[in-house]
Amino acid sequence: MIVPTGFALIGAANMLLLLFSMAHSYRVYGELYRSTVFFATNKNNILLLQILGVYLLLCCAVCFKGILLGELRIIERENLRKSMGDVFFDIFISFSIVRKEVTFLSLLFFLAAVLLGVVKGLMADRLELTEQRDILPRYFYHRAVLFFWTVGSACAFFLTANIPPRDSLFCFIFRSEVEALLLDTLQLFIRFAMSIVERKRPEWTAKSTVQIHLDVVFHLLRFFVHTKCLASFYRKRTMSLSLVKKCIVELKGTFDGAQSVRKFWQLLYQMRRKYPDATEAEIRESPTCLICRGEMETAKKLPCGHIFHFECIRMWIERQQFCPTCRAPIATRNVRAAPTQTEAAQGDTGEPEHIQLGGFAGGEPPDVLTEEQVERIVVRGVQAEGNTAQTEALRREVEELKGRVEELRRVIEEVKGVMEKEIEQLRRRVGELEKKDGVLTG
Ligand SMILES: [Zn+2]
Ligand SMILES: [Zn+2]
Numbered sequence: 001m002i003v004p005t006g007f008a009l010i011g012a013a014n015m016l017l018l019l020f021s022m023a024h025s026y027r028v029y030g031e032l033y034r035s036t037v038f039f040a041t042n043k044n045n046i047l048l049l050q051i052l053g054v055y056l057l058l059c060c061a062v063c064f065k066g067i068l069l070g071e072l073r074i075i076e077r078e079n080l081r082k083s084m085g086d087v088f089f090d091i092f093i094s095f096s097i098v099r100k101e102v103t104f105l106s107l108l109f110f111l112a113a114v115l116l117g118v119v120k121g122l123m124a125d126r127l128e129l130t131e132q133r134d135i136l137p138r139y140f141y142h143r144a145v146l147f148f149w150t151v152g153s154a155c156a157f158f159l160t161a162n163i164p165p166r167d168s169l170f171c172f173i174f175r176s177e178v179e180a181l182l183l184d185t186l187q188l189f190i191r192f193a194m195s196i197v198e199r200k201r202p203e204w205t206a207k208s209t210v211q212i213h214l215d216v217v218f219h220l221l222r223f224f225v226h227t228k229c230l231a232s233f234y235r236k237r238t239m240s241l242s243l244v245k246k247c248i249v250e251l252k253g254t255f256d257g258a259q260s261v262r263k264f265w266q267l268l269y270q271m272r273r274k275y276p277d278a279t280e281a282e283i284r285e286s287p288t289c290l291i292c293r294g295e296m297e298t299a300k301k302l303p304c305g306h307i308f309h310f311e312c313i314r315m316w317i318e319r320q321q322f323c324p325t326c327r328a329p330i331a332t333r334n335v336r337a338a339p340t341q342t343e344a345a346q347g348d349t350g351e352p353e354h355i356q357l358g359g360f361a362g363g364e365p366p367d368v369l370t371e372e373q374v375e376r377i378v379v380r381g382v383q384a385e386g387n388t389a390q391t392e393a394l395r396r397e398v399e400e401l402k403g404r405v406e407e408l409r410r411v412i413e414e415v416k417g418v419m420e421k422e423i424e425q426l427r428r429r430v431g432e433l434e435k436k437d438g439v440l441t442g
Helices: 002-029 032-041 043-068 074-096 104-132 140-160 169-200 207-235 241-274 280-285 310-319 341-345 371-385 388-441
Strands: none
Touching: 002 032, 002 043, 032 043, 043 104, 043 140, 074 104, 074 169, 074 241, 074 388, 104 140, 104 169, 104 388, 140 169, 169 207, 169 241, 207 241, 241 310
């Protein structure tokens, strides 16, 4: 509560000083027009008015937050606190090269850029909430859509506004920051919309596919935005290292994304061509897909013999490289073609070797491990430990659960308070009754 109190105190002090100054100028000049002119031309008063402007801007931000987001979760508040510092320094470094051009108005724009940057973090948190929670608060969608729309409109406003000083380096950087943010907003909104569709229609499974393609497109677009700004800098015979860094980051993102897309299509091709369709007899034998628990009419068979829906196992393979049932590795590179009937008859099943941590999936384990096999087991163990993406997801889940525990604790505290009051009342009532009883028997 320290921040809101301090915030209110600064506002009140500023307002008091302004009122005092107004009263003073009226007392000196005695009439409204001349005192207003005196008031408006005084340097100190202008500073006070500017502080009031910044203050009102922050108040607006707080109001918007209340309307569009409501109560923030604990994890959101923590992220907000962390991102505020990060965003401020990030943007400060970007703008530091243009410090000679800074005026009060450009300072306001700088503040707006920081605010929008912080808002971006909040949007990502909202999206995460949509993707993770089964039950969402009331009006969540309406508020979230309004939130995205507001941020998008703010970006559009800043892009069409005349940013002073015109054609300055400050203007270029500000524009590129806002353009990048508009792209982020659009990307997050598309993901948000897809999450909603996924919730309403669980049979729709193309979300992750669309997402990896979108990632590449948006990285590329952001790369162009920053490169354009860099080119403007170059025309003015100057250079910004932080801009160069941003270009490199986006370019790397584009390449990494393209790699994922390539892997995805490769995998899809391999699955279509090289993993056989399950036969009717196999489907009859195990009719339920273990991934989605749904009935199977058609299915794909992995080298280990387990069968799943095509879409289910495709989405699974995007994240994991082993069979969901027996954890046998799924070879995604150079998958051997499904065995022909003659091959199968000759005893060559065409299955890749099944080696995994904690045992052998394919048949009886051999008595002695070869050195190569031991090495592969160790390597796989190290890979499993270094699976940072999974760890990250788990960490987030833990944070989320912590938040819920905190909420529950608060509810319990409230209930406890009510119960204690009730007990106190009951005790008093019992006391009264006992007294009455004593009087009656006495
Ligand atoms: Zn399935
Ligand atoms: Zn299996």
